[in-house]
Amino acid sequence: MIADIVLGLSYGDEGKGKVTHHLLKSGEYTHCLRFNGGCNAGHTIYHEGKKFVTHHIPAGVFFGIKSIIGPGCVVNLEQFFKEIQELRDGGIDVRDKIFIAENAHIITDRHMAEDRNDYQIGTTKRGNGPAYRDKYSRRGILAADVEVLQKYIIDVFAEFHENKNNVILCEGAQGFGLDIDWGDYPFVTSSHCTSAGALLNGIPPQAVRRVYGVTKAYDTYVGAKKFHGEGRIFDLIQQAGAEYGATTGRARQCNWLNLKDLKKAMDVNGVTDLIINKVDILREVGKWNLRSYKNNAISLQLQDEDGWKQYIQKYLRTGGNDVNITCSDSPERI
Ligand code: IMP
Ligand code: MG
Numbered sequence: 202m203i204a205d206i207v208l209g210l211s212y213g214d215e216g217k218g219k220v221t222h223h224l225l226k227s228g229e230y231t232h233c234l235r236f237n238g239g240c241n242a243g244h245t246i247y248h249e250g251k252k253f254v255t256h257h258i259p260a261g262v263f264f265g266i267k268s269i270i271g272p273g274c275v276v277n278l279e280q281f282f283k284e285i286q287e288l289r290d291g292g293i294d295v296r297d298k299i300f301i302a303e304n305a306h307i308i309t310d311r312h313m314a315e316d317r318n319d320y321q322i323g324t325t326k327r328g329n330g331p332a333y334r335d336k337y338s339r340r341g342i343l344a345a346d347v348e349v350l351q352k353y354i355i356d357v358f359a360e361f362h363e364n365k366n367n368v369i370l371c372e373g374a375q376g377f378g379l380d381i382d383w384g385d386y387p388f389v390t391s392s393h394c395t396s397a398g399a400l401l402n403g404i405p406p407q408a409v410r411r412v413y414g415v416t417k418a419y420d421t422y423v424g425a426k427k428f429h430g431e432g433r434i435f436d437l438i439q440q441a442g443a444e445y446g447a448t449t450g451r452a453r454q455c456n457w458l459n460l461k462d463l464k465k466a467m468d469v470n471g472v473t474d475l476i477i478n479k480v481d482i483l484r485e486v487g488k489w490n491l492r493s494y495k496n497n498a499i500s501l502q503l504q505d506e507d508g509w510k511q512y513i514q515k516y517l518r519t520g521g522n523d524v525n526i527t528c529s530d531s532p533e534r535i
Contacts, residue, residue, distance in 0.1 A: 202365060202405070203369070204369045205368075205371065206373065206412045207413045211462075211463075212423070213242070213375040214421055219246065219532065221259075225263070225370060229368050231368050232360070232370070235372050235374065236271045236372065237399075239257070239274060240308070240448070243447025243448035244372075244447070246260055251291055251292075253287070258288065268298055268299050269355060270300070272403065274306075274392075275307065275333060276305055276307055278307070300360075302355060303343065303357075313327065315328070315331045316328045316331055321387070325449050329390060329392075333392060358403055362403070369408075373394050377395065381394075388424050409471075413473075414475050416476070417458070419442075419483065420462075427454070438482060438483075461493075481530035481531065513526070
């Protein structure tokens with residue numbers, strides 16, 4: 202087995218969907234696995250010129266690759282079936298391509314209703330936290346026990362381990378800053394957004410080949426804590442980058458890219474390849490700033506795009522780290 206992992210290094214919305222979609226084009230992958238989260242995620246994908254927003258279903262489905270919602274996930278039935286319909290309406294052949302792990306958990310209407318009353322964290326109100334709470338308190342409902350899901354249910358162990366030629370692309374949701382253990386608690390989601398989170402889905406550590414970490418040229422965050430930087434520039438970035446949630450439509454708070462946090466996220470996840478998305482937005486607003494490593498409040502002003510890229514490379518490659526760094530400036534390309 203070979204496994205590559207795509208994950209978020211910031212607070213979600215880094216453009217993981219685009220990276221996954223790009224990697225899947227190689228034709229090498231036999232499976233695409235969503236390894237954490239529920240329909241709180243919103244992955245925006247441009248496929249053959251059409252825009253799709255998926256919440257549960259992994260991007261493998263666009264290429265006829267077996268797409269599995271893994272044991273680390275929670276699933277809302279209504280959303281799941283709605284999404285299948287949207288994909289069909291968009292001309293995607295989903296037959297025999299979409300699966301749910303038998304040991305994934307269900308987000309019930311009651312979980313959704315409870316989450317709608319959250320004001321403390323600023324959740325996506327998709328029932329995510331209550332569903333994981335019930336999972337861990339051993340009161341949850343397994344996907345395997347739901348009648349209408351039977352044709353989608355899969356034994357992930359058999360599927361992954363009975364054929365040693367499997368090449369699995371593991372697709373994360375949310376990001377390091379929202380991770381239940383490593384994020385800014387309590388302003389976090391309830392699942393494991395790290396490469397360790399991918400392994401929890403039946404992937405043995407020695408199978409991991411590449412870890413693609415995704416971030417943006419600036420940081421964004423949606424939720425109850427204050428994050429938006431002071432000054433008009435951050436409103437400009439928000440507008441230029443169309444920083445509105447794919448799931449909830451909420452405006453995303455914006456700030457300069459925090460290099461210290463980025464490095465930490467890369468170290469913990471074992472990132473081999475870094476993708477920095479939306480460099481075109483900084484080009485549009487004409488400012489090349491970063492938050493410095495000494496103090497988050499101090500912003501570092503670089504002269505121009507080249508100076509900015511060089512500073513980032515130097516910072517991230519200290520100590521002999523030979524991470525590949527790719528900057529992207531298009532929503533449809535890497
Ligand atoms: P929950 O995951 O809905 O419980 O929300 C917890 C926190 O994670 C809130 O700040 C949400 O805005 C944030 N969050 C959850 N999923 C996403 C996502 O896919 N992108 C960005 N933020 C997210
Ligand atoms: Mg998103």
